[in-house]
Amino acid sequence: MALSLDDIRHLFDAHGSIAYSGEPVTQLQHALQSATLAEQAGASRELIVAALLHDLGHLLNLQGETPTEQGIDDLHQYFALPFLRPLFSDAVLEPIRLHVDAKRCLCAIDASYHARLSADSVRSLQLQGGVFDVEEAHVFLAKPYAQDALVLRRWDDQAKDAHRVTPELPHFMAMAASIARAQA
Helix, strand or coil: CCCCHHHHHHHHHHHCCCECCCCCCEHHHHHHHHHHHHHHCCCCHHHHHHHHHCCHHHHHCCCCCCHHHHCCCCCHHHHCHHHHCCCCCHHHHHHHHHHHHHHHHHHHHCCCCHHHCCHHHHHHHHHCCCCCCHHHHHHHHCCCCHHHHHHHHHHHHHCCCCCCCCCCHHHHHHHHHHHCCCCC
16 A cells, blocks of 8 residues: 555654654654755755655554564564555665665774664664674665665764754655655
8 A cells, every 4th residue: 555645744643743762852853853954965855755754664563662672673664665665766765775774884884883873773773683794784885775875874863852943844745745756
């Protein structure tokens, strides 16, 4: 079943107030902050929308406020893809799919990256397979959209500021509408 833009808006309206896994922001605040950081960096509309929607799988597969504390990896990076595929191109979908592996890669290639992860990100890293070894990092970096996933991951990590001011959801939903495939 494909999601429409209205369905995505409804998911944020219905579940966006859920806490973002032990962080001082909600799911909606995290999404808006990620998209805002992407926009401020001059990213493409596709990558900005990917930043907005990268954690939509959490809202589609509700597992409570901090599933990692129960040892749950909700596979959110994959969960939303079938719902979004009819609506968006790979330029949106692939950075979403790869953003978890981007964390695993960054831990392998950036000595200081792991130390900056939040407690929940450290817990989820273990549930998601742990730090890549050298070969896994090399394979990841060769994938199409890997670089987009790496920058998305860094915005993801920064999008946990309870005081950051962002545009409202309609600003980014208009951007999503501008790149969405025509719906049947």
